[in-house]
Amino acid sequence: MSRDYSLGEIAAYLGGELRGDAETRIIGLNTLQSAGEGQLSFLANPKYVKYLSGSLAEAVLLTADTAKTFKGCCIVVRDPYLAYAQISAWFDASQKKSFGIHATASIHAAATVADDVYIGPNVVVEADANIDSGCHLEANSFVGAGSSIGANSFVGANVSIYHDVEIGSGAIIHSGAVVGADGFGIAPKPDGGWQKIHQIGGVTIGDNVEIGACTSIDRGALQDTRVGNGVKLDNHVQIAHNAVVGDNTAMAAYSGLAGSAEVGSNCILAGDVCVVGHIKVCDNVQITARTLVTKSITEPGSYSSGATPLMPTAEWRRNSVRIGQLDKIARTVNKLNKE
Amino acid sequence: MSRDYSLGEIAAYLGGELRGDAETRIIGLNTLQSAGEGQLSFLANPKYVKYLSGSLAEAVLLTADTAKTFKGCCIVVRDPYLAYAQISAWFDASQKKSFGIHATASIHAAATVADDVYIGPNVVVEADANIDSGCHLEANSFVGAGSSIGANSFVGANVSIYHDVEIGSGAIIHSGAVVGADGFGIAPKPDGGWQKIHQIGGVTIGDNVEIGACTSIDRGALQDTRVGNGVKLDNHVQIAHNAVVGDNTAMAAYSGLAGSAEVGSNCILAGDVCVVGHIKVCDNVQITARTLVTKSITEPGSYSSGATPLMPTAEWRRNSVRIGQLDKIARTVNKLNKE
């Protein structure tokens, strides 16, 4: 299925300088350690430089600096990692399917579906939904009433998109993701128990957003939950009702925003970072794994909490129990220090 | 699609005192800051009182106290947040579908399905399952053999309900949720590896339970996993085999109960709270975000662990490393204090 390409056309596409034979055929990508005949590799992380000279790769993407002492075939680019990312699409074996609507799909008569789309078996598109040009909706996915999906988007198998959700162009939504389920809105009743707050807002998602497997983005209580352009969400992410994710922010697996939390643009949330409700994180903030963001962050930079040192369990127990005594310890230290 | 209502009928429904024109038409709900013509708002959180006087809302739900100085149109109620929750259903644009069974649904001949239900495309209902009056089963959902779903329940698209699961009336089960998958039961084999323990219990869920997107409730090993009446589960919640959730308890996103853990009634578990296996939490307990409940709780109240202060990463590293020295520090402090 996969095509092969000449080094010359690859170098031209990447805007890199080819040092080697432009006619050499490249059939795949691989790491320096594993690459073999016909495979292109790259050196992005300095710690892998030790694998460069022994690599059997047909050619390597290098910076001008690393290329200096390299005797093999290479393409010199400014950023080898970015160049590898750019060329990766050429070697993606997951071919887009031919356009067409499978006979078992249920498309409501009042839905608007472009001609050049792939709609797989058992896909359901409800009334007033809009599926734009170039979209691929994989098998058993669901698009609720009044929702729209922008051009050239991919919706994986078993994805659920509720009603009145607006998704921009170029989206990639992976299997098991849920967009537009009710936010967790409940009000305590005087006699005990909870009164459901109907979630009458929607979800607005910008262009070029990727949504990972089993990730959920809830609809807003009154206004929309908002995800900006270029946002990248990993698997098992939770975006609660009325949360806001700024443009180009990336959130790794298990990271979540509680209700009405706002995260700015160009932020990076590592795995399992949770942001509590109704606080704001400004632009250009990085947050390390497993941090609980309990208050607003107003200055760009890197922030942390929570992740304590790894150690043998017995040692951890001895130290952990002291955390419960910490206030007393601190008071004693203060007292001793004063004396 | 959405209807409009008179202020008079809204006030009557809420049992509130209307101060304004009963004939005024209300077409929607919104926040104080965003509400405009024809929209009803509410003041629940004192920190938003600053937005009251400038609000363009057609009318506002207020307490007698906040209404005193308010010159606009309002409905005086005991609890404006509850009143907003109660009236929210009137403005929910996600119309229930007309009753009927889609031609592509697969309903087993030995299943019992009430006449007045909506069953969407590709829904599968297996043998001996029972779907009660007023239920809505959205597209591509699955109900396994012998399971029953009580009256007026909503089952979202791509929900999976395994065999022999009993769900009460008024349930709301969001897309991607899984009820009745096998509990994580494995026994170590003498020669290494694991012997699966078949999970032969079921799941029993009470009335008026909401289950969030991508939430899982496992079936019991021998007896049933049990979820009480009025329980509200957010997204990505995990209820392991034989866990018990008491009536009206609410669990926010990522909170989970390990096997055979029991949480009482009227508890609130904030986000990412995990309760380890085989322990009990009594009624009326609140647990703050990201707490790991490692031992039983026998007294009502608020409990915590885990969430440490947020700070710049460099500062966190300096402090975090000290946690690994904490036992030694504490011993030194004790020694110095004795001296």
Add this chain to the structure above:
Amino acid sequence: MSRDYSLGEIAAYLGGELRGDAETRIIGLNTLQSAGEGQLSFLANPKYVKYLSGSLAEAVLLTADTAKTFKGCCIVVRDPYLAYAQISAWFDASQKKSFGIHATASIHAAATVADDVYIGPNVVVEADANIDSGCHLEANSFVGAGSSIGANSFVGANVSIYHDVEIGSGAIIHSGAVVGADGFGIAPKPDGGWQKIHQIGGVTIGDNVEIGACTSIDRGALQDTRVGNGVKLDNHVQIAHNAVVGDNTAMAAYSGLAGSAEVGSNCILAGDVCVVGHIKVCDNVQITARTLVTKSITEPGSYSSGATPLMPTAEWRRNSVRIGQLDKIARTVNKLNKE
């Protein structure tokens, strides 16, 4: 539906010594406290020995030691918990369905499907996929192009398996699980935003692997993500691209491996354990709940971090704030200690 068995045949299957009437009929399994007529129970945990003498179980699985003083009917086995696990399959009411392919299933003409399989309603099997003998694919599940599923595997309703995923024999994959979605691969662009790295590796999963509900295993960036034989994954687990899980390792709910993390064989990760990217955990390691594994582990044993003592919230706040002062406290202690 469920069959009944004689104590004699059960004892023979387990290789145990029967003390009682071999003709006694057993219709089910239950705990010591709840078992009644016709039910078999077991004593595995010494803390339940108090329930033994009063149990109404028809027979009990016991060790030679606990059997000494027991007057009732019992089967003496080396490991009662393992014996219970082994016999549990006999009492599993979730009958495997008869072989056959439902009329609504969409099986691509270029897929290879064994004759003796069950393929439920709306199941989709794409081109060049291979479904081996004895497999059960439940309703609305999806198997992408070129993927293969080994003999006697169970694929739950609404499971999504992407293209080019290889799964061994005897797999159990629960509803909502996603195998082969794109890894979270993005490269920063010089002008801001992210360049997607197409994930051109696959997923290789060994034999006898169980994958829990809502669990995701991403495909590799260049090479395959690998899950060994006998691996057991609970619900909401995340295996990121190019991670490696060694044979017979078990991971409880919410535990996750970041990209290229490697965990050895026979490890046990408790709930919510996360392993950061590009590190290695050796064989025979146990990691306690909620630990963040931030560095490689090279010696077998038990490791921990993170889970601090549970306490009333007010007390926690007093202690927690001191964590932010810990470096200062430690310096003061050191100074005082030197003086």
